Amino acid sequence: MTVLDLNFVRTHSETVRAGLAAKGDTTSLDPLLEVDRRHREAITRLNELRARRNRASEAIGAAKRAGKDAQEAIAAMQAVARDIKQLEQEESRLQQELQDRLLATPNLPHASVPRGTSEADNVVVRTWGEPLAADFPLKNHLELGEDLGLFDFRRGAKMSGSGFPLYTGDGARLERALLNFMLDFHRERYGFTEIFPPFVTRPEAMETTGQLPKFAEDMYYIDRDQAYLIPTAEVPVTNIHRDEILDESQLPLRYVAYSACFRREAGSYGKETRGFLRLHQFNKVELVKFVRPDTSYEELESLTAQAEAVLQALGLHYRVVSLSSGDLSFAAAKCYDLEVWAPGERQWLEVSSCSNFEAFQARRGRIRYRRAADKKVDFVHTLNGSGVATPRLLVALLETYQTPEGRVRLPEPLQAYMGTSLLTPCD
RNA sequence: GGAGAGAUGGCAGAGCCUGGUUGAAUGCGCCGCACUCGAAAUGCGGUGUCCGAUUUUUCGGACCGGGGGUUCGAAUCCCUCUCUCUCCGCCA
Numbered sequence: 211m212t213v214l215d216l217n218f219v220r221t222h223s224e225t226v227r228a229g230l231a232a233k234g235d236t237t238s239l240d241p242l243l244e245v246d247r248r249h250r251e252a253i254t255r256l257n258e259l260r261a262r263r264n265r266a267s268e269a270i271g272a273a274k275r276a277g278k279d280a281q282e283a284i285a286a287m288q289a290v291a292r293d294i295k296q297l298e299q300e301e302s303r304l305q306q307e308l309q310d311r312l313l314a315t316p317n318l319p320h321a322s323v324p325r326g327t328s329e330a331d332n333v334v335v336r337t338w339g340e341p342l343a344a345d346f347p348l349k350n351h352l353e354l355g356e357d358l359g360l361f362d363f364r365r366g367a368k369m370s371g372s373g374f375p376l377y378t379g380d381g382a383r384l385e386r387a388l389l390n391f392m393l394d395f396h397r398e399r400y401g402f403t404e405i406f407p408p409f410v411t412r413p414e415a416m417e418t419t420g421q422l423p424k425f426a427e428d429m430y431y432i433d434r435d436q437a438y439l440i441p442t443a444e445v446p447v448t449n450i451h452r453d454e455i456l457d458e459s460q461l462p463l464r465y466v467a468y469s470a471c472f473r474r475e476a477g478s479y480g481k482e483t484r485g486f487l488r489l490h491q492f493n494k495v496e497l498v499k500f501v502r503p504d505t506s507y508e509e510l511e512s513l514t515a516q517a518e519a520v521l522q523a524l525g526l527h528y529r530v531v532s533l534s535s536g537d538l539s540f541a542a543a544k545c546y547d548l549e550v551w552a553p554g555e556r557q558w559l560e561v562s563s564c565s566n567f568e569a570f571q572a573r574r575g576r577i578r579y580r581r582a583a584d585k586k587v588d589f590v591h592t593l594n595g596s597g598v599a600t601p602r603l604l605v606a607l608l609e610t611y612q613t614p615e616g617r618v619r620l621p622e623p624l625q626a627y628m629g630t631s632l633l634t635p636c637d
Numbered sequence: 638g639g640a641g642a643g644a645u646g647g648c649a650g651a652g653c654c655u656g657g658u659u660g661a662a663u664g665c666g667c668c669g670c671a672c673u674c675g676a677a678a679u680g681c682g683g684u685g686u687c688c689g690a691u692u693u694u695u696c697g698g699a700c701c702g703g704g705g706g707u708u709c710g711a712a713u714c715c716c717u718c719u720c721u722c723u724c725c726g727c728c729a
Contacts, residue, residue, distance in 0.1 A: 253689055257698045264698085267710040271657035280709080287709035455647090455686085578686095585668085587686075 214315060215573070216246060216308075229318030232325055232535035242311045249304040256297045263290055313423055317570040319535040320507070320544040326534030333534070335546070338518065339527035342553040346614040350554035351605040352485045355381060357616050359636045360608075363485065373475070373490035375601070380633050385493065387627035388600050388607075389468050392495040392520055395623075396597055400516050402466035402497060407446035409470055410437045415449040418575030420541030420567075430472045443469035443496035444594045451500060452575040456590065458582040462501040462509060466597065469494060486601035487559065494599040499592065500577065503569065506591035507544075510566040514546045517562045517597045524621050526606050527551040529558065543568045546595075550602065554609035559602040564595030 219226050219242065227239050266287050273280040319325075324333045342348070355361045360381025366374050377385050396402040416422040416438055421429060430439040440446060447467045456463070471494050486492075497516060501509045514530065521528045528550040538545055548562035569589040572578065578587050611619045618633040625631045 250689065253698080257689065260699085261697055263709070268658065270709055274657070284709045291709065585684090 214312065214318070215569070216312070219243070220246065226318065230316065232319050232323075233316050233538060234327065234536050235316055238311065238315050242308070242315065245304060245308045245311060249301070249308050252297065252301040252304055256294070256301050259290060259294050259297065263287060263294060266290070310423075313417065313574070316540045317420075317538075317543050317567065319538055320566070320568075322507075323538065323544050324532055324534045325536075327536035328534070329537050331534035332537055332547075333532045335530050335532050337527075337529040338522060339525070339551075341527050341551050342610050344553070344614075348554045348609065349612060349616065350485075351552070351608045354554070354608045354612055354616070354618060355485075357635055358618065358633050360384065360633075361486075371490070373488070375486065375489060375491070379636060380628075383628060384624075384633070385600060385604065387624050388603060389493055389495060391623055391627055392597060393466060393468055395520060395523065396466040396495070396497060396516065399519070400464070402464045405443075405447055405450070405465045405467040407440075407443055407467050407469055409440050409446075409472075410435075411440055411445050411449065412437055415445055415452070418452055418577075419445050419448050419571055420539075420574065421445065424540060427476055428474050430474060439472035440469060441473045442471050442494065442594075442596075443467040444498060447496065447498040448571055448577075448592055448594065449575060451577045451590075454577060455587055456500065456577075456579040458502065458579050461579055461590065462499055462505065465498045467496050467498070469496065471599075486605050487555075489601055492599060492601045495597045496594060497564075497597040498594040500579075500590045501593065502579070503588065503591045506566050506568060506593060509591075509593055510544060510546070510564065513593055513595045514548070514564040517548055517564055517595045520598055521548065521550060521561070521603075523623050524603075524607060526603075526610055528561075539563075539565065541565070541567050541570050543570065548596075548598065550606040552602070552606045552609050554612070555605065559606060561598040561602045561606070562596035564593070566591065566593045 214226065219239075223239065223243060230236065230239055266283060270280045270283050270287075273283070324331060326332070349357075358381070359379050360377065362376045362378050363372075366376030369376075393404060397404050410432070413422055413436065416429070421438075421441060429441055431437075432439070446469070447465050450465070451463070471492050473490060475488055475490060497513060499509050499513060518528070518530065528548055531547045531549060533542075533545045533547060542565040545563055545565040547560050548564070549558035550561050551557075552559050568591050571592045572589040577590050577592065579590050580587050607621075608618055611621065613619055616635075620628055620631050620633065
């Protein structure tokens with residue numbers, strides 16, 4: 211029901227105010243508190259009336275069973291029933307307004323998140339590997355893809371519009387190899403349970419993870435079925451346990467899922483629109499965890515390390531960035547971005563975001579667990595991170611492993627999946 | 638796409654026709670206690686979630702798939718949505 215814990219918001223309103231401010235939100239709190247106050251007032255009055263009605267109805271029932279006439283009592287209660295109906299309408303209106311405001315309120319940043327207002331305040335926490343030092347002119351992924359016949363943006367756009375990539379030949383195989391490699395990697399090495407989710411979900415599922423109500427315009431929507439194309443596997447996988455009470459012994463649950471991801475990327479034209487850097491459809495392997503609240507920050511560190519391990523296994527130079535409070539996404543309490551170095555593009559490319567949502571998503575989706583110690587029910591914490599997204603990974607891979615002859619040498623883990631160690635022009 | 642049946646607590650399963658201590662029988666499961674060297678079996682007791690008020694305690698309210706309606710009163714009657722199952726059709 212609630213997004214932030216309403217009780218917490220009431221009793222620690224100044225803490226919440228400061229947290230929202232750190233995320234750049236200074237206007238949500240006061241109206242929220244006011245609606246909450248009025249809503250509680252209405253509930254109290256309503257409960258009093260209902261209690262009266264319940265007692266009277268019980269008496270009427272008893273009288274009727276005893277064969278007595280109850281007309282007088284019934285007539286008296288008609289007025290009360292009218293009042294209740296009216297008050298119920300007011301209560302549900304306030305409840306709706308409260309709900310709307312809560313759903314539109316972002317999560318609060320964790321204490322360890324660097325304070326700031328934008329991307330510029332993000333902090334690089336570590337860097338792995340070295341940038342490629344080549345003694346020959348480096349090509350970018352578009353030139354390499356063209357030479358090796360890996361993809362065909364022109365024909366992809368012909369049938370589907372720009373931003374819908376068409377992979378061809380070794381490009382198609384390499385894409386599939388990367389996905390298979392990453393799925394196997396997380397399953398075998400870290401014991402993630404593999405999931406193959408639906409790529410279409412209902413609005414409620416989008417509400418759980420926080421895409422709705424605020425980001426409807428970023429998604430593809432099928433009007434006829436009132437369904438959304440998923441922007442990430444996070445949505446269906448997190449919703450696996452929506453409206454469930456898990457047992458503590460089941461936690462942590464760790465899932466790895468492949469999905470295609472669909473994003474409108476409205477308003478981002480003119481920026482990073484070349485090639486694979488920003489797409490309407492791309493492939494991603496996603497990691498999702500459901501954990502005990504007291505372990506979620508350890509799990510965030512391990513989640514990040516697990517995503518990094520993919521890049522390490524592929525021998526790619528990357529860095530880990532801790533997002534500042536101002537750059538944090540709507541639902542996240544803390545987030546690390548993984549950025550891989552693309553030597554041909556000469557820039558860092560974001561291939562993963564590893565986030566702890568704490569109880570934010572769990573509240574929205576009522577994902578709970580029963581504690582072993584006291585048998586009480588509490589919200590789980592959810593986390594997810596890309597493990598990782600392929601288009602930019604492919605860019606970094608091609609550009610990093612290019613040879614002076616314009617071919618691409620494959621890192622060891624991919625060779626078994628591709629059945630070769632070298633990509634060469636097809637003709 | 639067409640026709641029909643159904644959705645009840647952790648699970649199974651009554652109640653719905655004939656609205657009135659039914660938050661809900663019964664069984665299983667689970668927890669505690671007794672018995673036992675221990676276990677099983679047996680006996681006794683307990684065992685939902687959410688919200689509000691008060692807060693060491695307690696009181697009140699809501700919830701029988703979701704939403705709405707009828708009524709003094711709905712798990713029970715009416716409408717609607719979603720989902721599940723069966724049959725027919727279609728189909729990778």
